[in-house]
Amino acid sequence: MRARVFVTLKPSVFDPQGTTVADALHTLGYAAVRNVRQGKYFELDIDAQTAEDARKLASEAADKLLANPVIESYRIEVGNA
Amino acid sequence: MRARVFVTLKPSVFDPQGTTVADALHTLGYAAVRNVRQGKYFELDIDAQTAEDARKLASEAADKLLANPVIESYRIEVGNA
Amino acid sequence: MKFAVVVFPGSNCDHDAYYAVEHVLGQEAAFVWHKDTSLGGADVVVLPGGFAHGDYLRTGAIARFSPIMQAVQAFADAGGPVLGICNGFQVLLEAGLLPGAMLRNRSVKFQCEHVFVRVEQTHTPFTMACRQGQVLRIPIAHGEGNYYAEPAVVERLEQNRQVVFRYTTAAGEVTDAANPNGSVHNIAGLCNERRNVVGLMPHPERACELAVGSADGLLLFDSVVRALTQGVLATAR
């Protein structure tokens, strides 16, 4: 099974990286890009029987390691690798 | 419109961060995690009429800036913000 | 001899390169702002270390779009000597002036320490004052210096003798333990096919005086002065 974990800064938390990328895109002429937020993306290949098991493991991993709950939140999608 | 861009290292490229995460997960007892790859995730808020326009802009941004074709590939999803 | 030191927002070894050229080497150095479009008649261009644009997206990714990079490209195309140090090397990779890309160090950490590099090629403007196989002690300071290129590209680099520096032991042996960051083939620095553009992760400008631990890096600057005075290189003014 493959779990995909998206970790993003909470909306109220300042994202200097996203801001810098947005500035760069504006400089390159992409004025239509209003806002950019940058996050992390993990693909976990998991030995699991069911999607439920894989999701459970991935969310434990996210809680413990992949995301910092003080400033980040995460979302998980599970599918076949 | 919101375009979501996932940038990942190409499969042939060694991923030190993913490997470290996998090691750490194993240390924490998650033996079922076989492999981890770490990538980047961008949310672009784009002034665009159609999803097609938004996708086109996002993929230009990815080609030019967000991904480095030597080591990375990307995928785009478009939806409403 | 006039050295242009390009300053990107976030460059932070610009003063070090300037100091090495102006006060240790005794040549003329001038800062060139990244928004400028002219190199001001420089004979040598240095892209210094640092964190251009914070390195926020990828090292060097944003800097390559700076207006000055067109002038740097033209200067290189005309055969002018260009040295990219650390972040400057990363900018050259992103800009396509040198092949390949950088990954995170395999330690996944920033590393600052002295390392040994072996001079693999003396046939570049920045190594001609070195001995072939000479081992230099120079510091590194980077989090993303794990050089990568596709196997075919690495093959070609080796065949064309474009690998200029390799991480080795003090005795000059290429070992995995001597590789601080996981770079393919222990590559620490390379040049383009034309051999006038050189990039390396270690900081020669930090190794120009014994007082700060090593003067081995001065050889790179001595080299380019010699290359230009001997007319080995066409100046690209």
Place this chain on the structure above:
Amino acid sequence: MTAIEQAIAQHGLTREEYQRIVERLGREPTLTELGIFSVMWSEHCSYKSSRVHLRTLPTTGKRVLQGPGENAGAVDIGDGLAAVFKIESHNHPSFIEPYQGAATGVGGIIRDIFTMGARPIALLNSLRFGPLDDPLVRRTFAGVVAGIAGYGNSIGIPTVGGEIAFDESYTGNPLVNVFCLGIARADEIVRGVASGAGNAVYYVGAKTGRDGIHGATMASAEFDERSAEKRPAVQVGDPFMEKLLLEACLEVMKTGALVGIQDMGAAGLTCSTCEMGSRGGAGVEIDVSLVPQRESGMTPYEIMLSESQERMLLVVRQGREAEVERIFDKWDLHAVRIGTVTTDGRLRVRDHGSLMAEIPNAALTDEAPVYHRPMARPRYLDEAQQLSLAALGAPAPPKEVFLRLLASPGVASKRWVYRQYDHMVRTNTLVVPGMGAGVVRIKGTTRALALSLDGNGRFAYLDPFAGAQLAVAEAARNVACAGGQPIGATNCLNFGNPERAEIMWQFARAVEGMGAACRALEIPITGGNVSLYNETDGRAVLPTPVIGVVGLLEQAEHAVRRAFRTEGDAIVLLGEARAELGGSEYVKVMHGLVRGVPPVLDLAREAALQRVLIEGASSGVIRSAHDCAEGGLAVTLAECCFDTGLGADVRVPALEAAVADYADVAALFGESASRVVVAVSAERTAELLALAAREGVPAEVIGRVGGERIHLAVSGRTVVDERLADAERVWSSGIDRYFERQQAIA
């Protein structure tokens, strides 16, 4: 509770304090005003518990250009230059979010330095954590180190030194103290003043968000309803923005168009406006609607209290505005005019023109409350000061103790940490971390500065007065070992809850001790920081005064490192030991105890020792020098051997201990103060001994440098005989071993 009472409590004010606000204003405060008072009268900004004590510190001296009261202190280092430096704590934020907490701490102290017109050239840090076998502590530790590295490296300021210690008391409350030093022209120091009616007040830097607005300051029913979405967000540092600000501000300062400048640190816009006005005897009027905002719908209250990072407030001379704006534009920063300097000494805050707050600056600054809090000698002291060696049982063999101490994280190599810090950028670092006090040369002069941060929470716990004195002595001694003449100091006082009389007593005694030591050693204190309420579940951290000393070397090339350099050199011990194990690393590591009384310190002897070190460095007679601290003489000798790999053969001076079994332990691992191990060539040994004799400093040749072993004998008996390489491996992996498998994720 009435609504008002609730608001008062939520703002962390007492009823009496509220009453003073009403009296001072002659009316009830508006909500915005209440918020402004609450942050300015908070412990952090007002120093209301500590001020009466800090006043007793020696802050003047012939080199002092700027004492406490500005963003940083400054001392004259000759050649028309000033060293501008300060230390700051970021303890609580670093516990909540280690990476960002530590990173923003570094960002804050760097701003304090360049705000003074100085280019920052060195960073140091002093860190305290719980024991590393706790995985949560490891995560905090790794995060803090990565955060410091991430910020400092990116800006390009070398981290040239620091110190780290571990104790259970810091598990739930780590200490993160960061120090920065910069160089300015002495006659071009810029101050945080607003003056000249009609001058423009500018805002530059990152946009303002709802970062760091403290939960306790959220008031009124209306606020509570929306408070969920307004939970105080952790501040995220943006070193790239700070680098731009640093370069742009230094460029602007050169034009002479600035009247004053201050960073927006704690209490943000509030603190910078009223402090600048107060210092300049002027008023400041701003309109918050002009403040660049990152989030929508921010209230004046939030804008005034936000602690978003990387923001500066500037007062620009009338007519020079365009010039200033142009420089910021060049750096892609947009300076925005948000207000004007007035004559009436008031802080006036408008929102789209309408008046939201109007407060005399003085009420917020000079007239903030000052407390003489009750003090009481802690009850734990009598018992804790009793160290019964007999009760500890027979000591372990010296060899075992030696290796255990070398492996203990407090003593072990800190390379795992400082390898992550760029310690060479700017090519000034003459003595790198791990080699003693950090030494940076001042380009364009012959001089260099030696920098050291020190503190010992165990000593301070057992006797706060002595602990603070020992910290001053150690920091100054480290600087002197490198050849630097101590010329100024800064301090960070990390204590528990000052409302507890026992904590307040610790604090007061520590300040007294620090003052006495600084007076005796003639080192003025030019500033510092106080961090109180370092407690978890009612248990305070060890009282931890941390001192940063700046030392001046007239000739940079005289800088001395700690490592032995030449085979055959004589090893000389300067100073004298007593049987002193109280509060030692030995008692902690081998017996898990913090007990006894700290070593005795004779300040006159300490001063004499430092004179010997400084003269010995400048005359070149001293080849290497290393002070005896945690782990005593045995550990010090080992550390002198590491790096160059030259061994040592040493006759350790014997001691008598109250319990005979402990004589060797005391001789090897006791932590008597004012001792330094130096190496000297055979030819110049007599010269060194004569120099020491002239200053009345005991000095004795105790051994020779050389070989591949570290061999220590007491009274002719071999007590330690180890292959240096083996000892070094144990020492090198003391911290690494906790991280071999588990790595932090950036």
